[in-house]
Amino acid sequence: MDLCHPSPSGARTFSGHLLHACVICVNLQLPDALSCSVVQKQRDARIRSQKSRGRQQLMQRTFVVGCPRSGTTIVQAMLARHPQVFTLPETGFFPRLLGGLHYRLGDEGAAPRRRTLARRLGLTRRYGRREFLDLQRALLDPAQVPKRAPWLQSTCVAQFIATLDRLATQAGRSVWIEKTPNHLLYLTEIERYLPGARFIHVIRPGMDVLASITDAELRYGNKAFSGGLMLWAQRWNRAVEIHRSRIGMRHHHFVFLEDLVRNPLEEWRRLCTFLSLRTNVPLDQTCHQRIADPKSEPWKQDALSGLPHQSDSKVESLFGPQMREWLRERLNSYEELYAASSLAYNREDSFRTPLSKSIWPAEKSAAEVVDMSIPPAVTDGRFRAA
Numbered sequence: 220m221d222l223c224h225p226s227p228s229g230a231r232t233f234s235g236h237l238l239h240a241c242v243i244c245v246n247l248q249l250p251d252a253l254s255c256s257v258v259q260k261q262r263d264a265r266i267r268s269q270k271s272r273g274r275q276q277l278m279q280r281t282f283v284v285g286c287p288r289s290g291t292t293i294v295q296a297m298l299a300r301h302p303q304v305f306t307l308p309e310t311g312f313f314p315r316l317l318g319g320l321h322y323r324l325g326d327e328g329a330a331p332r333r334r335t336l337a338r339r340l341g342l343t344r345r346y347g348r349r350e351f352l353d354l355q356r357a358l359l360d361p362a363q364v365p366k367r368a369p370w371l372q373s374t375c376v377a378q379f380i381a382t383l384d385r386l387a388t389q390a391g392r393s394v395w396i397e398k399t400p401n402h403l404l405y406l407t408e409i410e411r412y413l414p415g416a417r418f419i420h421v422i423r424p425g426m427d428v429l430a431s432i433t434d435a436e437l438r439y440g441n442k443a444f445s446g447g448l449m450l451w452a453q454r455w456n457r458a459v460e461i462h463r464s465r466i467g468m469r470h471h472h473f474v475f476l477e478d479l480v481r482n483p484l485e486e487w488r489r490l491c492t493f494l495s496l497r498t499n500v501p502l503d504q505t506c507h508q509r510i511a512d513p514k515s516e517p518w519k520q521d522a523l524s525g526l527p528h529q530s531d532s533k534v535e536s537l538f539g540p541q542m543r544e545w546l547r548e549r550l551n552s553y554e555e556l557y558a559a560s561s562l563a564y565n566r567e568d569s570f571r572t573p574l575s576k577s578i579w580p581a582e583k584s585a586a587e588v589v590d591m592s593i594p595p596a597v598t599d600g601r602f603r604a605a
Contacts, residue, residue, distance in 0.1 A: 278384045279394040280413060281494060284403035285421035286458035287443075288431040288518075290476035294421050295398040296506040296525030297479075297487070303496055305383075305392035306508055307358070312379055312397075313405035315350035316343065316372065323404040325457045326450065343372050351375050358382055376412045394494060398510070403461055416470065417494065420462050422557075423476040425455045425550035426543065430533040435518040448542075452549050459551040466560050473560045483527045 283298075285291045299306045314320045321329035332338070343351070348368035355364045359382065369375050387395040402409065409416060432451050436444035444451075465471040472493040479486045491498045506525035513520045521530065534543065 277393070278387060279417065279494060280380065280383070280415070281394060281396050281417045281419060282402050282409060283396060283398035283400075283419045283421060284406070285400050285462075286403070286423075286428055286455050287400045288428050288435065289400070289421050289423040289458075290474075290479065290522075291398050291400050291421045292511065292519050292522040293476075293525065293527055294419060294474055294479070294490075295396055295510055296523055297483075297527065298396050298490065298494075298525075299506045299508040299510060300503040300525045301394075301491075301496055302500055302502075303392055304394045304396055305387035305390045306396040306398065306510055307383075307386070308509065308511055309399045310354060310358075310379075310397060311399050311401070312354060313399075313408060314401055315354065316347045316375055316379075317405065317408060318344060318347065320401060320404065323457075324401075324454050326453070341371050341373060343368065343370060343375055347372070347375070351379070354379070355382065358386065373412065380413065394496065403458060406461065406465065418465070418471045419490070419493075420465065420471060420473045421476065422459075422462060422473060422553070424553045425452070425459075426534050426538070426546050427532065428455055429546065429550075430537050431518075433537050434533050439517055441518075448546070452546065456549075456551045459553075459556055463556055463559060475557055475560075479527050480529050 283291050283295050295306055298304050319332045322331050337344075348370075351368040352364070355378075365378075369378065383395050383397065387393070403420075406418065409418075429448055429451050432444045433448070435441060462473070466473075472490070474486060474490070488498065490496070503525075506523055511519045511523060513523065521528075538546065
């Protein structure tokens with residue numbers, strides 16, 4: 220059937236709709252490259268995506284996500300000590316390309332971006348194209364940086380992934396780790412573009428997260444942590460909702476920071492099993508890969524070694540009794556999230572084999588399920604799944 224003509228029955232084909240969209244693009248005075256070439260560009264992007272999925276068997280792609288100040292840097296640095304792993308500083312790629320971060324975080328007053336014709340066609344925003352080129356300049360040699368950013372979002376993603384694949388291959392590594400905490404808000408898009416990618420969720424109690432954020436803002440005056448406790452409590456709650464939505468899904472692994480600190484060898488074993496990393500190889504004594512700049516991000520200094528250690532809690536020194544009670548009333552339950560993740564996975568299989576969904580009967584609450592399935596234990600005043 221002719222791509223640009225209706226079917227014999229008179230009904231407009233899907234291809235005809237795309238052609239109609241191209242005509243609209245021309246009428247809107249978009250660049251000529253975005254008119255009738257949109258169909259071909261989408262075809263090419265699909266082919267590149269298929270080739271990229273084929274390379275997935277050779278390169279393991281992994282994203283470390285979580286609420287900021289949850290311990291994502293220590294997990295990244297810990298993995299970077301393994302000889303199979305390549306990693307790099309935070310790229311912020313998907314927020315920079317797709318935008319809408321504050322709306323996804325649930326910030327008050329943040330509005331969703333309009334679904335314009337260009338967005339429905341999968342075209343990249345002008346700001347997104349600039350950010351794409353800036354990131355390529357930061358990652359590649361000047362001679363390797365493209366002169367123009369791709370028009371299609373899918374092509375931008377494919378080129379970004381190819382760049383990380385190339386950097387990991389040049390370093391002689393078979394696994395790359397990209398750690399941007401806010402990529403948690405873009406899991407749907409990442410899973411669509413990279414169905415074989417793996418995700419490590421790093422989780423820390425909400426009150427500890429808020430205390431760490433408050434300490435970083437007061438000590439370093441960084442605007443990234445501004446906004447106040449109400450804002451960050453809402454953001455942590457949003458992170459918990461997303462974490463919970465991925466419980467029981469393959470390719471998602473949960474690391475609770477307190478477990479990593481108390482039993483690093485066991486958590487390391489689970490991480491290696493999840494990422495198919497060899498455990499019989501010597502590790503670097505410390506993280507030698509560049510994952511952050513301690514001068515511009517001094518709050519990450521203690522985590523850059525990749526050696527988990529117990530740090531002093533800042534909760535009691537920063538928050539009085541009334542503030543702690545106020546936070547307890549407003550924060551989603553960390554204990555319930557921990558218990559749910561413990562129930563939904565076979566711990567001995569390192570979170571790779573989800574158990575039967577029947578453990579969550581519709582008529583029973585999560586607390587009732589915990590009571591009947593796993594005997595509770597109390598550790599340092601917190602409910603913990605035994």
